[in-house]
Amino acid sequence: MGAFLDKPKTEKHNAHGGGNGLRYGLSSMQGWRVEMEDAHTSLVGLPHGLDDWSFFGVYDGHAGSRVANYCSKHLLEHIISSSEDFGPGPADVEGVKVGIRSGFLKIDEYMRNFTDLRNGMDRSGSTAVAVLLSPDHLYFINCGDSRAMLCRAGQVRFSTQDHKPCNPLERERIQNAGGSVMIQRVNGSLAVSRALGDYDYKCVDGKGPTEQLVSPEPEVFEIARATDEDEFVVLACDGIWDVMSNEELCEFVRSRLEVCDDLEKVCNTVVDTCLHKGSRDNMSVVLVCLPNAPKVSEEALKREAELDKFLESRVEDLLEKSGDEGIPTMAHIMHHLAKESLPNLPAGGGLASKRTVIEAAYNRLNPQREEDEDGAGGSDEDSSRVSAAAHLLEALRQFRLSHRGEYRHVLEEALVSYRTSGSARSPPPPPPPSSSSSSSSSSAAACPTNTEGEEDENMTRSPPPSPASEESSEEEQQKPLPEASDQPTA
Known part of the structure; x- marks a missing residue:
């Protein structure tokens, strides 16, 4: 999941290149997330004699960046080494698809032996979406909820399908492995049903690697290239697709290519637009322009x-x-x-x-402006208040997503941090005259007015606490608060 920052990090990583009749640009931005967990691959001209082939990929990590970063550097070599049938002819298509699937399974098993992943010190996983371009074919590869899209003749010709736990086939596999789908997540926790890594979800005895709660098997789609019509391919993590549909992104990229031939700038515009549309996630996008892509008009x-x-x-x-x-x-x-x-x-x-x-x-x-509520400025007191509220909202979000196990500890810890941050700014008010007033005051502190659309939606879907939880919470409120320094970092 990952918590949110008080303001987004908008610095971008960019790259561009070309060859084999194509040009590419990419942009990635951390955004509102506390960590950057995305990675990417861009390679024109492949080893093993595949000079006229190209490969591009986007990897959206979760619970850490280890798996995503490793895959960005080594997934392609596992794919190529898994099959000797790579070639441009129609007879080689199935061999290429088999090699891609085998490569995913091999790299997933290989990473399982990394010490930090094996002993549970690192529990990261990553989606993977990629396109492999031969002179005659486009091979779209997807494992998770990142997405690839092909624009042909001005329209969306193809897009990969997100692997979500609530999809019927994915749900069936999860249940057959002894798991469940709750709040649209695997066992109420993981929001994707296919991924590399995530070995906590791949330890069901008697089940093969593609039958586990989370499968590393990609879906592979082959499309014959249409040189006179194919315009561009977009690969992006779900931070992009959360706020833009296939059709919207296709139209937007086409409109930007008509006013700018710098693909890095086009990708930066996509990322910035998604941030302004409300995306709260890491964002990465790779744009691969084919010979028929729109030109500046x-x-x-x-x-x-x-x-x-x-x-x-x-x-x-x-x-x-x-x-x-x-x-x-x-x-x-x-x-x-x-x-x-x-x-x-x-x-x-x-x-x-x-x-x-x-x-x-x-x-x-307006050069004498004061920073407004959308800006990053404001007084130290305001910043402290926003920070405390942001941490509380994230705790409530985690409470909804992971309402089993240690949810009480997470929520109580956030409440302690919120109260202590408030007391650090000013002396606490005198105690209210009645217990009912005290109860109302606590409720107001725990549930500040929410201005973030996403968080509000998550909070309204939160399950109500059980009577036992409510009673325990009231008892906890009567206890003296521990010092902030004794609390683990949220």
Whole structure:
């Protein structure tokens, strides 16, 4: 899972290259997560005489980055060494697909012997989505809920299917292995049903590697290349797909390629747009452009320039009309513009894809601005309050996702941290005159008003505590709070 930061880390890792009649660019960003657990592979020209083949992959790690990082460096060699039948002809297609499946099973078994993974010190896992390009075929490979998409002739021609525990075939395998699917997760915990690593879910006696609670077996799809129609392939982790559909991302990438031929910048725009659309996860995207990809258009550049100029003028108008109400925050500007019918917004990206333009105009016209609620600034007291609330919300989220086992410890620890952070800022108020008032006050402290859409949705789905839990919680509230330094880090 991973907790959230008080503000997103927006620094990006970029790369680009080309060869074999294609160009590629990539972008990855940590975002709101406390750690960056994504990894990727980009290779044009493969070893073992496969000079005219290329391979690209995205790996979305969870519970750590060990598995994702290892796979990004070594998955391809396990695939190629698993079959001698790699070749461009139609007769070799099945051999390639067999080699891909065997490579996934081999690397999964190989990593199981790593000391830290075997002894449980590292319990990480990773999804994997990739595309292997031969001169005549595209091999799409998927294990988990990252996704690949092919744009052909301006439309989504193909996309991989996410491996989720609630899918009928996945649920059947999980139940046959003695597990269950609760809150759309394997045993109420893991949100994907296929992954590399995750060996806690791969230890059912009498079951083969593809029959475990979590399977390392990929789905492999082969599509003959259509040189005159194939435009581009997108590989991305679920941090992208959480906020954009296949069709939206296809349209958005096409619109960006018409105004920019720098694939790194296009990928950065995708990542930034998804952040502004509300993605809270790590985000990684690889864009592989084929010969028929859209080219920069003078008409599209003109529309883009006109849109940017129009947005800047609207920001100026809104600031000038603020009057006695005071200068509006950036959030108010975005909210106001979202209600307008703006012309020529990028397809698929919408207003969120133009936030950087709007912010630049806002900052230029309002140099004495104070950081608004969307910014990273504010007083130390405000930052401390936001930090405490963020930790509490994450604890409540974990309470929903893992409501068995040590959930009480997690929740109580977060409540202690929240209270102690509040007492560090100012002396506690005098005790209320009645026990009923005290109960109400505790409830208010434990459930602050939530402004994050995702967290609110998670909290409303939380199962109600049992009567026994409620009684225990009331007893715990009467005990003196331990010192903050005695508490393990949440």
